[in-house]
Amino acid sequence: MAIVYAVGIGPGETECMTAEALAALKKADVICGYTVYLDLVRPLFPDKEMFSTPMKREIDRCRQALQTAMEGRTVAMVCSGDAGVYGMAGLLLQLQEEYPGTEVEVIAGVTAALSGGAVLGAPLSHDFCVISLSDLLTPWEVIEKRLRCAAEADFALAIYNPRSKKRSDYLQRACDILMEHKAPDTVCGWVRNIGREEEDFRVLTLKQLREEPVDMFTTVFVGNADTRQIGGRMVTPRGYEKRM
């Protein structure tokens, strides 16, 4: 059976990769993915064949991976974070039927909601939503509706792609929507360059977050009504304190 592994490699440094992910990369004859992610795994496999396609050419990349597998070689497609969460696993599975004899195996990884959460403390210890503010593939109206409903139900949130080059006011607009239901002093946080040398984070209020110049390498966290700042960390209680 010709396999394409969709491999979540975690947030950055390879120490955040699972043993299972590392094993899949070892088994692969060819590793493919977005160039930035290939650069992260290349030091581990300097002699392995690798290929990439530019950003926004994800369909081509997946087709090339499946074609390579159909020709008899084992392929690993590396994805930042988890292979499923805004990753390539779904697209590979959608295209796979056009490449008879191939199989897609998904290897989970630590997505930024979790790795960034660990940096901040425990912002997602209760029910939470993950929302991307990128409107490249999703109408902005859908994103707005999801933000509004998430706030109304007092979910904690992890927000991916909080800013893009073209529209610098996404996060401001998101904060305004969230503040229709969430208090301006709701505890929030952001983490930049998770798992890399230049990693940085800040805990702040929702009102402050609205004015924060985050960039595209940042993951944003918004607390629920119980979220607190404790010793500089962001902590969403699960409710054990009711037993204290």
Place this chain on the structure above:
Amino acid sequence: MAIVYAVGIGPGETECMTAEALAALKKADVICGYTVYLDLVRPLFPDKEMFSTPMKREIDRCRQALQTAMEGRTVAMVCSGDAGVYGMAGLLLQLQEEYPGTEVEVIAGVTAALSGGAVLGAPLSHDFCVISLSDLLTPWEVIEKRLRCAAEADFALAIYNPRSKKRSDYLQRACDILMEHKAPDTVCGWVRNIGREEEDFRVLTLKQLREEPVDMFTTVFVGNADTRQIGGRMVTPRGYEKRM
């Protein structure tokens, strides 16, 4: 500095643990956690000191971990999945200030939404919510409200603790609420004993899910309006197909 590591060990077999998590367990003088999770890591560290407290005695367990650290020994608290998502990281951070000189470091892990998602295919490739149906620490009204808002905004969902011994109809009630906004033929799935030998899964409709006798070792996935069954897998498109 006296450290307590809050370590997410992933879904089951230790091959789903990150290198960082394994390193923290190695560094620890003492490993603690719920007995079931200790049994998973004991084969790796047969000679290491371990302690546990019964289920529902999480506060005692965290206090004992912090006390042990304050006395100068490095402690690792193991959590199933991620250390933050319904894990012990938050409670440790809440209690930490009572134990001067201690520090809590959170090590992220692959939570069931991701590991179970990988088994099913790619159910969470677009915006999603994670909700626990356990009302031990959360009023059922809050859970209902979150389910309703999640469905209204067409989120995909990962549902933790879909059933407990005391109330066997939680998942039925949740499905009824979701069906106020989601179609009965919405593609859903469940995964049981993720990452263990007896792992099992099924892809089915929301209407079928309502009648499904899931147990407490099961994680449930509910798709959004675009989620499809492809080759027996559950796939939520990210939207790339609009470019095809």
